Amino acid sequence: MMRNLRYVMRLWLKKTWCQQVLQTRDLSVADAVNALRPFYFAVHPDFFGQHPREREINENSLKRLNGYLESLQKPNIRNPKPTQLTFYVRQTDESGFGRHLGSSGFRTVSFTLRTRDLQDTILNILNSCSLPTEHVQNFKAGVDSPQLQGTQSIFYRPIKWDKTYYSFTGFRDPEEELEEARKVEPTLNTWLEQNEATATKKLKDSLPLREELELLKSKLCDQLHLNDIRWQRSWGISHRCSQLHSLSRLSQQSPEILKNVKGRIIIFTDQSGLSASGHVMLGTTDVHHQWAKVFEKLPSYYGLQRQMLSLEDRTSHLLGGMQIVFIEELQPLFSIEEYYSILSTFYNRICNNRLSFHPRSLRGLEMVLEKDRYAPSLHELGHFIIPFKCDPITFQTFVLTKTQEARENLKKKEELKARENELTAACTSTLSLKKLYKEPSVSSTQMIHCCERLLDKPFPYLQGMHLCVSHFYSVLQDGDLCIPWKWKN
Structure with missing residues (x-):
């Protein structure tokens, strides 16, 4: 019993x-x-x-x-x-x-x-x-x-x-x-009606600072021979101006160390160093001497970057010619040391398991390595998203199963981007917007869907505004209007 x-x-x-x-x-x-x-x-x-x-x-x-x-x-x-x-x-x-x-x-x-x-x-x-x-x-x-x-x-x-x-x-x-x-959750018209006055006042108050920001950015790019200056997050205009003033003072105090930054892109973010994309990162909470150390260490960073590019080529060769890329808009901002460690771990796992792809069978395909994911996936734009500790057999099976779909998505990628740019320009013109942009987390398909609906009917409250397509309604501190891409009609 x-x-x-x-x-x-x-x-x-x-x-x-x-x-x-x-x-x-x-x-x-x-x-x-x-x-x-x-x-x-x-x-x-x-x-x-x-x-x-x-x-x-x-x-x-x-x-x-x-x-x-x-x-x-x-x-x-x-x-x-x-x-x-x-x-x-x-x-x-x-x-x-x-x-x-x-x-x-x-x-x-x-x-x-x-x-x-x-x-x-x-x-x-x-x-x-x-x-x-x-x-x-x-x-x-x-x-x-x-x-x-x-x-x-x-x-x-x-x-x-x-x-x-x-x-x-x-x-x-x-x-x-x-x-x-x-x-x-209000309709778009209702929300705009309730928040247009607040946004207009904030935008008007921010205009002098916006002009100052553009002048500072242009001056520093010319002075330091930079390709661009960017920000990882949507900090306020006054915050950005303060950061550029700090960089300008450093360039006046120590002009020699900034020669190493020629031809590069500077990104203001949470940490200082060199990013996986090769951009110079300046931590917004760091002080001048910490920035100065970064500029002094740039030659050694550039050496590590060359090693990383070489390792990417060797890994690509093992993967049948599939290219490993880093998409700045869609991925977290890795330091080059962290990304090199991730890439090395992935390369060693591939080598140790002796995965075999037919030479050049995956040429034209792209993949990105992620740190915080646990399952491989395929992005709508055609690139594979692979956890760097992904099981090699699971990785191989997934890639071979999704190869045709990835190639089809890559063909659609240019069409999606072209359609997105076309609709963004049409909305900016038709709605008399000062600026129309989206958050990185909003996909091209979502942006297209949003713009097509915006063009269907007039929105007088948007005239002259800065509009950001996001996932939530909000009015930013400098007057930018954020609306969800799937707003209610």
């Missing part, structure tokens, strides 16, 4: 485990991002433009959060490493679903992520920030039923109380809250 009992227990545990796996797989990282939308709205760095310290903390915490969510997709990680995160959260009204700011500004929230269950992780984040969670339960119910249909699993059905229950207990009806949340 005990033997039969153990057998029944094993069957029950196996069935329960399978159900948990099925339900866990229902929610992807993309689903999690969608479910966490109220959270992202409350902590988005663009809302902290006048608070650099809080903005930086939120940016770093978001990177670690995204890495944790990605790790939940890796099948061989049973218990992810506990991750403690701190965010500055914008104060909102009682709904918490992204209405106007309260008078208190923002507050600090810290929490630790330690579970492998994606839904529990989402609920932990939202509850820690006192944000609504009913939409997560609703979303989960909608995802479960079609995928688990026909399987021998427990049917998921949330309790639906009669309306009198909420009247008697004083609790809020989650269906009503969800409906209110849906109504909170």
